[in-house]
Amino acid sequence: xxxxxxxxxxxxxxxxxxxxxxxxxxxxxxxxxxxxxxxxxxxxxxxxxxxxxxxxxxxxxxxxxxxxxxxxxxxxxxxxxxxxxxxxxxxxxxxxxxxxxxxxxxxxxxxxxxxxxxxxxxxxxxxxxxxxxxxxxxxxxxxxxxxxxxxxxxxxxxxxxxxxxxxxxxxxxxxxxxxxxxxxxxxxxxxxxxxxxxxxxxxxxxxxxxxxxxxxxxxxxxxxxxxxxxxxxxxxxxxxxxxxxxxxxxxxxxxxxxxxxxxxxxxxxxxxxxxx
Amino acid sequence: xxxxxxxxxxxxxxxxxxxxxxxxxxxxxxxxxxxxxxxxxxxxxxxxxxxxxxxxxxxxxxxxxxxxxxxxxxxxxxxxxxxxxxxxxxxxxxxxxxxxxxxxxxxxxxxxxxxxxxxxxxxxxxxxxxxxxxxxxxxxxxxxxxxxxxxxxxxxxxxxxxxxxxxxxxxxxxxxxxxxxxxxxxxxxxxxxxxxxxxxxxxxxxxxxxxxxxxxxxxxxxxxxxxxxxxxxxxxxxxxxxx
Numbered sequence: 467x468x469x470x471x472x473x474x475x476x477x478x479x480x481x482x483x484x485x486x487x488x489x490x491x492x493x494x495x496x497x498x499x500x501x502x503x504x505x506x507x508x509x510x511x512x513x514x515x516x517x518x519x520x521x522x523x524x525x526x527x528x529x530x531x532x533x534x535x536x537x538x539x540x541x542x543x544x545x546x547x548x549x550x551x552x553x554x555x556x557x558x559x560x561x562x563x564x565x566x567x568x569x570x571x572x573x574x575x576x577x578x579x580x581x582x583x584x585x586x587x588x589x590x591x592x593x594x595x596x597x598x599x600x601x602x603x604x605x606x607x608x609x610x611x612x613x614x615x616x617x618x619x620x621x622x623x624x625x626x627x628x629x630x631x632x633x634x635x636x637x638x639x640x641x642x643x644x645x646x647x648x649x650x651x652x653x654x655x656x657x658x659x660x661x662x663x664x665x666x667x668x669x670x671x672x673x674x675x676x677x678x679x680x681x682x683x684x685x686x687x688x689x690x691x692x693x694x695x696x697x698x699x700x701x702x703x704x705x706x707x708x709x710x711x712x713x714x715x716x717x718x719x720x721x722x723x724x725x726x727x728x729x730x731x732x733x734x735x736x737x738x739x740x741x742x
Numbered sequence: 743x744x745x746x747x748x749x750x751x752x753x754x755x756x757x758x759x760x761x762x763x764x765x766x767x768x769x770x771x772x773x774x775x776x777x778x779x780x781x782x783x784x785x786x787x788x789x790x791x792x793x794x795x796x797x798x799x800x801x802x803x804x805x806x807x808x809x810x811x812x813x814x815x816x817x818x819x820x821x822x823x824x825x826x827x828x829x830x831x832x833x834x835x836x837x838x839x840x841x842x843x844x845x846x847x848x849x850x851x852x853x854x855x856x857x858x859x860x861x862x863x864x865x866x867x868x869x870x871x872x873x874x875x876x877x878x879x880x881x882x883x884x885x886x887x888x889x890x891x892x893x894x895x896x897x898x899x900x901x902x903x904x905x906x907x908x909x910x911x912x913x914x915x916x917x918x919x920x921x922x923x924x925x926x927x928x929x930x931x932x933x934x935x936x937x938x939x940x941x942x943x944x945x946x947x948x949x950x951x952x953x954x955x956x957x958x959x960x961x962x963x964x965x966x967x968x969x970x971x972x973x974x975x976x977x978x979x980x981x982x983x984x985x
Contacts, residue, residue, distance in 0.1 A: 635832075637828060637830055637832040638832060638834065640795055640828070640832065641826075641828065641832035641833075641834070641891075642834075642846075643795065643818075643821065644793055644795065644821055644824075644825070644826040644895075645821065645822070645825075645845070645846035645850065645894065645895070645898060646818050646819065646821040646822030646846055646850040646898065647818070647845075647846055647849055647850060648818050651849050651850075655845060655849065656834050656845075659836045660834075660835065660836050663836075
């Protein structure tokens, strides 16, 4: 509270540079990890694009990138919708909504991801399909996979949303209500704008985790990159080449996504210098 | 004419804490009532039962002709007529000072942006910090934040103001600036109920001082009378400890 700035009691910042180097030398502060990670990626990249046996694996796997990306994007979109609904349900004043949401979240958290994906793809989807006038046979495995990831991550995102809302001090709701704003109005104008900022970093984590977990869909025989890698190993007998390429593909995708999400986060909190 | 009255109000938190044990209280229009008492005596709970931030377990609260304890009452409407200032300010940190003061005016009173901003300027001038209209709350001192919170309530042009320990979270050098704003409101004839530990303010501003202990009103009266010659032993005991 008040206008006090956070003071930094790091000795290295109040000493002149020459003395600071004695206490905290540059090689101790240098981000060696980034150099090493970069070296690994460049090495793998070199193999992938310039060594023939690796490049053959790459050309076999490449079409799967589109599947991985498209499946992840759809699944994230739906998991956000489900997560928002269930997250608001978790903090609702309506006991029915609260308990339904809690049941869903606890169920998801109580089962490992892989069995849950099978359960959704082969139990939930066939059961629910007729309700929407769909025939189970006509639903592609891709959409089963998307439904699976969306329902699994919807449960995790619901908890993120709940945490974000509850991280806003209770006094904020009381202040809004005591000014005559309704519950919904206070939620929209006071609580949610503050909750969104708290929610962005964990949501980004879930997005990235989902990209990685899309590899589990190989077990539903969806032709994303992990599945194509397995198929290529079966025909080429070159697991070494194939899995170097696969690993390279994932780490580049994950790093690119986290960079984009980081930018987005910064953009969302622009111009808000005064707010916490 | 009393603007707010509570009768037979009991408040239980869960089934174990009996916070209010039969409160009967009337506040007249234009009256300034200060509630004092040891911590845990139920002072804040009385205040919070006045605008239904806490719902009384039994008993009735009527305000400006509305029975707030009735199920169907439009509590949002009642609250627009009853400003509240909190110990911890509770400004909206993502909004500027001006936006803090304008939000409810626009959403609840339906004022245009210009009207609301005009009113915000007026009320911020009234609490002595018109120049802070575009600052963010955390750029202000505690005393300034609390004055913004007061302006935010005043912008709704309430019939009554509730103050819940408005200076308890402030550094000593900032208490006076907030009390001065409150004293100014008293001279303007605002109806006020104030929970505070500032006995100087109580003596200077109150028409009536209420001493509470263990969820009950123990003693009440004219401030000079109550401070100088308390009749009840618990009141005497309390003054012995704090004065």
